[in-house]
Amino acid sequence: MDIQTYGLGTILDSFNCMNLSNHAGVALRFEGIRHVYADSVAVADVDLAVAPGELVALLGPSGCGKTTLLRIVAGLLRQSAGRVFIDGQQVDALSTGARRVGIVFQNYALFPHMDVRANVGYGLRAQGAPAAQIQETVDRMLDLVQMRAFGHRMPRELSGGQQQRVALARTLAVRPQVLLLDEPFAALDKNLRLDMQIEIRRIQRELGITTLLVTHDQEEAMSMADRIAVMNAGRVDQFDRPETVYDWPASRFVASFIGTANLLPGRLQRIGEGFELQCAAGGRLSLAAAAPCSRDGAAVLSVRPEHLAFTSLDAGGPQATVLMVVPLGPQRVYELLLDGGTSVKVTMPRHSADAPLIPGQRIGLRLREGAPAAVFVPEAA
Ligand SMILES: Nc1ncnc2c1ncn2[C@@H]1O[C@H](COP(=O)(O)OP(=O)(O)OP(=O)(O)O)[C@@H](O)[C@H]1O
Ligand SMILES: [Mg+2]
Structure with missing residues (x-):
């Protein structure tokens, strides 16, 4: 269904009902984050502050520490040093569930034995939400990602892009404060990737949800992000608006990694x-x-x-x-x-x-x- 015919107002209202509009004060901050795996330093002294509703791309070559940083925000990995704040609150002692972050990975990993509706409602069922509320939320989420008509399909009956939309709907259904996207378009072909980039940007803007997008694709970062953190061997070389990073690279690494x-x-x-x-x-x-x-x-x-x-x-x-x-x-x-x-x-x-x-x-x-x-x-x- 087209978002215009459904009406943006309706969708935003439904998010307000879900108390998702409280994002006004939410932001994300890394303070002196460092991570060492066994003997190798994966992330070295990263300081970043993400404004409420902002989409920040973590951009850098393979192995520069992007996923490590994302896992640290999510609480899937405990950093060797430094602190993470979400909405002003230090979250380092909190479990993944208590941090209210939503993650979408590259390989979407929908539950293969559940249909689309069951996948999207999974998190709410796990929280013990009443059935009526679950159905209502699933409807809204599927409208948001324009997949309402596919509710009873199984994941294997969907294209890659459709699976990725469902994965996004499933993540948003539990009202995350921060959305974490790790190379979410990597498995999609070029045209579909472009569609999904526009789609995710639209949804992200509409919901005003603070988002970290991990990518090694400079065009993706340039076209989607409010600001780009260019990472090089565990460090952030530059954190700025896409145009500034392109016109005034802060290091030779940034100059060569972005554009020609x-x-x-x-x-x-x-x-x-x-x-x-x-x-x-x-x-x-x-x-x-x-x-x-x-x-x-x-x-x-x-x-x-x-x-x-x-x-x-x-x-x-x-x-x-x-x-x-x-x-x-x-x-x-x-x-x-x-x-x-x-x-x-x-x-x-x-x-x-x-x-x-x-x-x-x-x-x-x-x-x-x-x-x-x-x-x-x-x-x-
Ligand atoms: N579980 C682990 N044990 C040991 N080293 C690891 C582990 N996970 C990652 N690393 C190393 O830490 C560094 C950063 O890895 P990370 O996965 O964060 O990179 P990335 O920027 O996400 O790369 P890619 O673009 O390839 O996904 C790499 O050198 C990697 O080999
Ligand atoms: Mg990675």
Whole structure:
């Protein structure tokens, strides 16, 4: 059923009846969280504060400690050090049940021998809720995830995306204060994943439920999250809005993990109000700002492919040879080789009036006007 025809007001009213609207004061805080498994440090000194109703993505490569952090919130794992607060209350001594968190895992794990309605009502039955209340809640939850018509199907008779919706309905039915999603779309194909991302975002916003979403998919994090915590080897390298993380990565790791980064080594120099990078490959680039590193000396500039532009060979910028031109939907992606041997990607809108460059052609590079460009201290050799 379409959410519009059912009426958002009705759904929100029903949540109010369930006392779910009390989320106004709920937030989640990690204080100095550290976890060591046997001999390896999985999470190192994580401090994070999630605002009420916010969706925060924990984003990072495999093994960086995302699931460990989620299990700590849920009380499925006791951290080696640090404290967790939910709605201002320290929850470390509380059982999983008493924390009122809801978890949806990657493999949805519905009970295979129960139909959809029984799955969604499971938590309430376990709490001993009256039958009438259970039926009413199951109806509401199935409306919310648009699965009312499938109530009597068995899990094996559902698609992956439908199973995932039911798993979400089952989790929401017990009124969690915090929703924890661990790679919930990993098993879905690309189109279905996109549908589910939009769907979960819609439901999350409507309910205003504080949510932690674990993912290693940067696009998923960028499109869904209010803020992203980028994790690297057990630490949070950066915690900020998606645009800020993309434009102003706080570390080389973040720059390379999110989007495509051209890394150009050289020497930074303050010139008047701005900066200039004398590229190791030859030529200079003018920067309006330099962050996080702004001191004169050896530096590495990280610049996105869409923030570079072409210029004439005698304009003073670094010079490059075109290696390849790839038409990619609305864009042209150029692969170039700088004179020092560093390869660089530049993207241009395909409708631009300029004739495309051809492989072998020599061209100068410059930064686009106002382009954000992050500057880092070179890594120690
Ligand atoms: N039960 C365990 N015993 C020992 N080491 C573990 C255990 N669980 C996880 N680890 C290790 O802790 C680190 C963090 O694991 P975690 O599962 O939190 O990573 P993740 O970020 O969720 O990765 P992925 O994206 O692959 O799910 C990894 O190095 C992992 O090998
Ligand atoms: Mg994991």
